Amino acid sequence: MSATLTTISQHLFIYRGAVNVGVIYRGEEALLIDVGDGSVVDTLNECGIRWVDGVLFTHHHHDQASGTSRVLAGGGWTGAPEAERALFEEVNAYWNDPKNRWHVYHFRPHNVLTEPVPIHRTFMDGDTLRWAPARITALHTPGHTDGSMTYLVDVDGQRIAFCGDLIYDEGKILDLYSLQKGFGGLTDYHGFMSAWREVVASLRRIEASGATVLVPSHGNVIRDPKGAIDLLEARLHAVYENYLSTSALWHYFPTLLQEQSPTVKPVAVAPSLPVPPFLRHVGTSWMVQSASGRLLVMDCGSEEVIHQIEGWLASGEIEAVDALWITHYHDDHVDAIPQFRQRFGCPVIAEESVAQVVSNPDAWRLPCLSPWAIPVDRVVKHGESWRWQEFTLTAYHFPGQSLYHSGLLVEGRGLRLFFCGDSLTPTGLDDYCAFNRNLLGEGVGYDFCLQLLHELQPDMLFNCHVDAPFAPSSADLKKWREMLQQRVTLLKQLLPYDDPNDGLDPYRTRG
Ligand SMILES: [Zn+2]
Numbered sequence: 001m002s003a004t005l006t007t008i009s010q011h012l013f014i015y016r017g018a019v020n021v022g023v024i025y026r027g028e029e030a031l032l033i034d035v036g037d038g039s040v041v042d043t044l045n046e047c048g049i050r051w052v053d054g055v056l057f058t059h060h061h062h063d064q065a066s067g068t069s070r071v072l073a074g075g076g077w078t079g080a081p082e083a084e085r086a087l088f089e090e091v092n093a094y095w096n097d098p099k100n101r102w103h104v105y106h107f108r109p110h111n112v113l114t115e116p117v118p119i120h121r122t123f124m125d126g127d128t129l130r131w132a133p134a135r136i137t138a139l140h141t142p143g144h145t146d147g148s149m150t151y152l153v154d155v156d157g158q159r160i161a162f163c164g165d166l167i168y169d170e171g172k173i174l175d176l177y178s179l180q181k182g183f184g185g186l187t188d189y190h191g192f193m194s195a196w197r198e199v200v201a202s203l204r205r206i207e208a209s210g211a212t213v214l215v216p217s218h219g220n221v222i223r224d225p226k227g228a229i230d231l232l233e234a235r236l237h238a239v240y241e242n243y244l245s246t247s248a249l250w251h252y253f254p255t256l257l258q259e260q261s262p263t264v265k266p267v268a269v270a271p272s273l274p275v276p277p278f279l280r281h282v283g284t285s286w287m288v289q290s291a292s293g294r295l296l297v298m299d300c301g302s303e304e305v306i307h308q309i310e311g312w313l314a315s316g317e318i319e320a321v322d323a324l325w326i327t328h329y330h331d332d333h334v335d336a337i338p339q340f341r342q343r344f345g346c347p348v349i350a351e352e353s354v355a356q357v358v359s360n361p362d363a364w365r366l367p368c369l370s371p372w373a374i375p376v377d378r379v380v381k382h383g384e385s386w387r388w389q390e391f392t393l394t395a396y397h398f399p400g401q402s403l404y405h406s407g408l409l410v411e412g413r414g415l416r417l418f419f420c421g422d423s424l425t426p427t428g429l430d431d432y433c434a435f436n437r438n439l440l441g442e443g444v445g446y447d448f449c450l451q452l453l454h455e456l457q458p459d460m461l462f463n464c465h466v467d468a469p470f471a472p473s474s475a476d477l478k479k480w481r482e483m484l485q486q487r488v489t490l491l492k493q494l495l496p497y498d499d500p501n502d503g504l505d506p507y508r509t510r511g
């Protein structure tokens with residue numbers, strides 16, 4: 001047998017291609033568990049296996065099943081978790097549903113097939129199947145996906161667990177973005193890693209079943225299930241506690257976060273300050289008013305902002321609206337910009353990382369995306385300054401909450417104000433949605449942002465969703481950066497990649 005095969009027992013081997021394919025066989029006939037890209041067919045031919053009787057899928061992800069038509073070109077049946085049947089058969093409905101394209105705050109499911117795969121039989125927890133020399137038991141083991149199934153294969157005197165992507169190797173997991181899941185009534189958007197306990201509980205069920213070998217879809221065959229799961233649990237827990245300790249969510253949902261972990265507290269809480277008198281805050285919009293009564297507006301997520309400004313114009317509280325600045329592309333910050341432009345006719349200004357998304361949303365697939373294309377009249381670069389009334393404004397790329405996010409420094413009236421979009425609250429970082437692309441590492445993502453704040457030393461920060469400005473000290477910024485550095489170290493142990501972003505960023509192809 002070639003190097004891409006791992007023999008488990010007389011009637012079972014693993015084809016180790018893009019995914020691990022379980023091959024249970026007798027004579028010229030085989031039953032497969034997952035198919036990957038279909039390249040397993042060549043190996044089956046070399047091994048003298050002429051006929052694939054059936055295929056069992058652990059879960060609906062594209063990488064598990066994209067090669068099905070090749071593998072079943074000569075016929076054969078398919079089996080999948082009952083809970084995920086539609087995600088195989090009705091993929092066109094998924095892709096055609098605008099709910100899965102615009103204003104997306106849910107990430108279960110994701111990585112859906114692009115071509116439908118017909119399913120001939122489905123499995124629920126506890127269902128069994130006899131196939132030639134093997135007896136197969138289906139176990140519902142959610143975590144990587146909600147409907148994921150583990151197939152326990154009793155063959156040749158052993159019990160082998162095909163566990164999908166619950167685990168990658170001893171103490172390792174394939175990725176963290178698949179664990180994005182809502183908790184305490186919040187959307188998936190707020191739940192970075194929240195499915196980690198489900199992963200561990202599912203693995204413990206498999207361990208309790210007496211399986212002696214774990215075969216993950218990606219990664220290595222595991223022959224010490226308990227040791228592998230113990231290590232994975234400890235590492236997931238450590239990363240999660242590190243993550244919670246810098247979370248912006250303590251500001252918004254302290255009780256819910258406490259429920260996630262009774263032992264963790266935020267490492268820093270920045271003091272809040274009074275709002276300077278020349279600022280206004282409506283919805284998610286901050287506004288700066290010049291001494292001459294002119295207005296600079298940041299973001300416009302709802303028509304409420306427009307109505308308020310109309311009222312101030314009518315009463316003479318303000319003279320005119322001069323410009324609209326966009327902090328980032330999320331719908332709750334841009335949804336009403338088309339109406340705003342129409343009503344006030346002022347230029348829209350955005351930093352280039354933001355401008356590229358809002359001006360052409362059709363080209364992007366991101367969370368909380370608004371379908372309305374917004375023409376940006378003035379695209380500014382990182383570090384570019386300009387004068388507006390008595391203020392100096394400087395634009396920055398600020399890849400915090402999202403990679404497509406900016407910051408604006410407003411200097412004037414003896415103050416240096418930094419508008420950080422949604423990126424920070426007094427308790428830390430808004431990195432709770434992996435699909436926003438919060439890259440980790442020295443000089444990227446939040447490390448870049450915190451370094452910038454350390455250099456700029458603004459008097460106060462403004463978050464679009466927080467009523468009062470706040471002022472993290474140098475020590476606070478340092479603590480957050482240290483936790484991020486620690487997170488990189490922990491993730492290098494937990495994830496099977498040199499660069500942890502390969503397991504954090506859903507949009508990159510792994511090397
Ligand atoms: Zn998967």
Ligand SMILES: [Zn+2]
Nearest residue numbers: 328330401422
């Ligand atoms: Zn946002």
